[in-house]
Amino acid sequence: MKTDALLKYISNYIDLTEDEEQILVSKIKYRKYLKGQYYGQQGDVCKYSGFLISGCTKMFYSDDNGQEHVVMFSIKDWWTGDLGSYISQNPADYHVQCIEETEVIQFDYDKREELLTEIPKLERFFRIILEKALVASQKRIIRNFSLTAKERYLVFKKLYPTIEQQIPQYLIASYLGITKEFLSKIKSQLIFEQ
Amino acid sequence: MKTDALLKYISNYIDLTEDEEQILVSKIKYRKYLKGQYYGQQGDVCKYSGFLISGCTKMFYSDDNGQEHVVMFSIKDWWTGDLGSYISQNPADYHVQCIEETEVIQFDYDKREELLTEIPKLERFFRIILEKALVASQKRIIRNFSLTAKERYLVFKKLYPTIEQQIPQYLIASYLGITKEFLSKIKSQLIFEQ
DNA sequence: CGTCTATTTGAATGTACTCAAAAGCGGTGG
DNA sequence: CCACCGCTTTTGAGTACATTCAAATAGACG
Numbered sequence: 001m002k003t004d005a006l007l008k009y010i011s012n013y014i015d016l017t018e019d020e021e022q023i024l025v026s027k028i029k030y031r032k033y034l035k036g037q038y039y040g041q042q043g044d045v046c047k048y049s050g051f052l053i054s055g056c057t058k059m060f061y062s063d064d065n066g067q068e069h070v071v072m073f074s075i076k077d078w079w080t081g082d083l084g085s086y087i088s089q090n091p092a093d094y095h096v097q098c099i100e101e102t103e104v105i106q107f108d109y110d111k112r113e114e115l116l117t118e119i120p121k122l123e124r125f126f127r128i129i130l131e132k133a134l135v136a137s138q139k140r141i142i143r144n145f146s147l148t149a150k151e152r153y154l155v156f157k158k159l160y161p162t163i164e165q166q167i168p169q170y171l172i173a174s175y176l177g178i179t180k181e182f183l184s185k186i187k188s189q190l191i192f193e194q
Numbered sequence: 195m196k197t198d199a200l201l202k203y204i205s206n207y208i209d210l211t212e213d214e215e216q217i218l219v220s221k222i223k224y225r226k227y228l229k230g231q232y233y234g235q236q237g238d239v240c241k242y243s244g245f246l247i248s249g250c251t252k253m254f255y256s257d258d259n260g261q262e263h264v265v266m267f268s269i270k271d272w273w274t275g276d277l278g279s280y281i282s283q284n285p286a287d288y289h290v291q292c293i294e295e296t297e298v299i300q301f302d303y304d305k306r307e308e309l310l311t312e313i314p315k316l317e318r319f320f321r322i323i324l325e326k327a328l329v330a331s332q333k334r335i336i337r338n339f340s341l342t343a344k345e346r347y348l349v350f351k352k353l354y355p356t357i358e359q360q361i362p363q364y365l366i367a368s369y370l371g372i373t374k375e376f377l378s379k380i381k382s383q384l385i386f387e388q
Numbered sequence: 389c390g391t392c393t394a395t396t397t398g399a400a401t402g403t404a405c406t407c408a409a410a411a412g413c414g415g416t417g418g
Numbered sequence: 419c420c421a422c423c424g425c426t427t428t429t430g431a432g433t434a435c436a437t438t439c440a441a442a443t444a445g446a447c448g
Contacts, residue, residue, distance in 0.1 A: 063340045071332055084329035087322075093333070116318070123317035124310070128281075130324035135278035137331040138265055139287070144338055145371040146257045149436070168394065177339040182436055184396050343404070362426065376404055378428050 002030040005053050006105045009077055013125045020119050027111040032103050039080060039096040039104075046085035046092050048106040052076050055102025056166050059094045060174070070175040073099075073163055079129075080104065099167050149178045150186050196224040199247050200299045203271055207319045214313050221305040226297050233274060233290040233298075240279035240286050242300040246270050249296025250360050253288045254368070264369040267293075267357055273323075274298065293361050343372045344380050 003025050010016065016024065030053075033039060039057055040046045050057075057080045059071045071094055074080035085092035089109060107115075116122050143152055153176055157164060164172065170180035178186075197219050204210065210218065224247075227233060233251055234240045244251075251274045253265045265288055268274035279286035283303060301309075310316050337346055347370055351358060358366065364374035372380075 061336050061340065067340070069336055069339045071336055083325065084332070087325045087329070120314050120317070123314070123321050127317050127321040127324060130321060130328055131277065131281045134324055134328045134331060135281070137328060137335065138278070141331065141335060141338070142255050142263055142265055144335070145263045146255065146261070170394070179437060180395075181397085181438085185436090188396075364426070373405060374427075375406085375429085378426095379404090382428075 002053060002103070003028065003105060005077070006051050009051070010125055013128050014121045016119070016121065020121070023118055024115060024122075027108075027115050029106050029108075030103070031106055032101065033098045035098060035100050037098050037102075039098060039102075040082055040085075040092055040094075042093060042095045043091050044085075045089055046082040046096075048081060048108055049083070049086050049112065050074075050080045050104035050106050052078055052080055053103040053105065055104075056099045056163070057096055057102055058099055058167075058171060059096045061094050068174060069177075070171055073160070073167070073171075073175065075160075075163060075166070099171070144177060149176060149182060150189070152176050152178075153183065153186055196247060196297070197222065197299060199271070200245050203245070204319055207322050208315045210313070210315065214315070217312055218309060218316075221302075221309050223300050223302075224297070225300055226295065227292045229292060229294050231292050233292060233296075234276055234279070234286055234288075236287060236289045237285050238279075239283055240276040240290075242275060242302055243277070243280050243306065244268075244274045244298035244300050246272055246274055247297040247299060249298075250293045250357070251290055251296055252293055252361075252365060253290045255288050262368060263371075264365055267354075267361070267365075267369065269354075269357060269360070293365070338371060343370060343376060344383070346370050346372075347377065347380055 006028070007016070007021055007024075010024075031050075033055070039050065040048075042062065052074050054076055057074045059074070059080070059082065061069045061071060063069060080096055082092035082094045082096060084090075085094075086109060116126075143155060147155065153172075156172065156176060169183060173180040173183035176183065200222070201210070201215055201218075204218075225244075227249070233244065234242075236256065246268050248270055251268045253268070253274070253276065255263045255265060257263060274290055276286035276288045276290060278284075279288075280303060310320075337349055341349065347366075350366065350370060363377060367374040367377035370377065
């Protein structure tokens with residue numbers, strides 16, 4: 001089943017009975033997106049929070065100069081969608097686009113609310129993963145401040161070794177907060193140093 | 195009561211019965227810290243998550259060059275302590291220090307676990323505030339990338355108009371990811387522009 | 389093979405940093 | 419009330435890290 005990956009992931013944090021798993025499965029849906037397809041757009045309300053089964057998405061922001069800034073990538077066993085828009089049901093600040101063919105399990109906003117009421121244990125599940133996500137986000141802020149671009153790139157490679165193979169370099173540059181040209185220079189410098 | 199501020203804050207998100215409020219109050223404790231006092235240290239396990247009643251704390255990181263980087267400030271109606279250390283009960287990455295006399299309501303790690311078991315509704319409360327915190331953290335990442343130092347300073351002033359009066363300038367510079375000298379230059383430039 | 393997109397390279401520029409020194413400012417004591 | 423101390427902020431010169439813009443090169447796909 002397509003939902004197995006999600007159930008297994010949840011079981012790392014809480015124990016669901018078979019009945020509860022059935023209720024859960026009845027309120028979520030599987031969906032496949034093509035490469036390049038938008039999961040959600042800046043300005044639209046984010047209707048679904050998505051759990052990735054396979055593939056990769058980028059969440060990004062287009063600034064006033066038309067420049068794109070990648071906020072985050074999502075891969076297998078992580079979540080996608082503009083969380084701020086999802087929880088408030090207000091227009092999204094970010095675009096979310098699939099970098100490759102991507103399979104997700106979707107939580108409709110209303111359905112998730114129902115689920116949280118019917119299976120209060122899920123509150124605990126989301127609370128725990130949000131704590132972890134917040135910690136990771138804070139660490140990223142610190143890295144952006146205290147490390148040079150080169151160091152940030154090396155940390156990125158260590159933290160997410162698989163992502164680098166999945167996506168073009170200019171997106172990594174954007175995620176790291178530098179230009180694609182400069183990342184290219186960093187890489188050639190690293191080769192030279194060896 | 196010193197705990198009223200917390201109860202009122204919680205009531206924005208969930209409804210507790212009087213019994214539940216009593217259980218809650220029985221498991222938390224009030225504490226006052228002096229200016230300059232450490233709430234927690236890098237390397238030590240963060241034992242208490244703290245809800246601020248008054249005052250101000252900074253969470254910061256000392257990098258390899260001995261430079262300090264402010265990760266966040268906490269003021270009234272927000273939380274303090276190294277969350278990553280608290281949730282994992284591993285040594286903290288950050289120092290947390292009181293910038294002025296500060297009153298907090300403390301959640302001991304074990305007591306909070308008990309509370310979450312006895313009052314499952316609290317899972318919901320924490321889930322909701324964590325969602326908001328994560329969204330804010332992501333927005334900060336984007337601001338750091340897409341805005342210049344000057345713009346970041348102006349946004350900071352708008353978002354947290356009260357903090358600027360509470361703390362020295364060099365801490366704001368650190369929070370913004372710039373040197374104190376450069377923030378000083380930005381300010382003189384802004385005065386000149388008017 | 390040609391086209392489109394992604395990456396690399398180089399020169400000029402800019403934003404923010406370092407280091408050093410001076411000025412401001414609040415508190416304490418004579 | 420003034421002088422002095424410690425701490426914070428300001429100013430300036432020189433520098434470094436990263437950007438912009440332009441052009442060349444490399445890769446992927448039909």
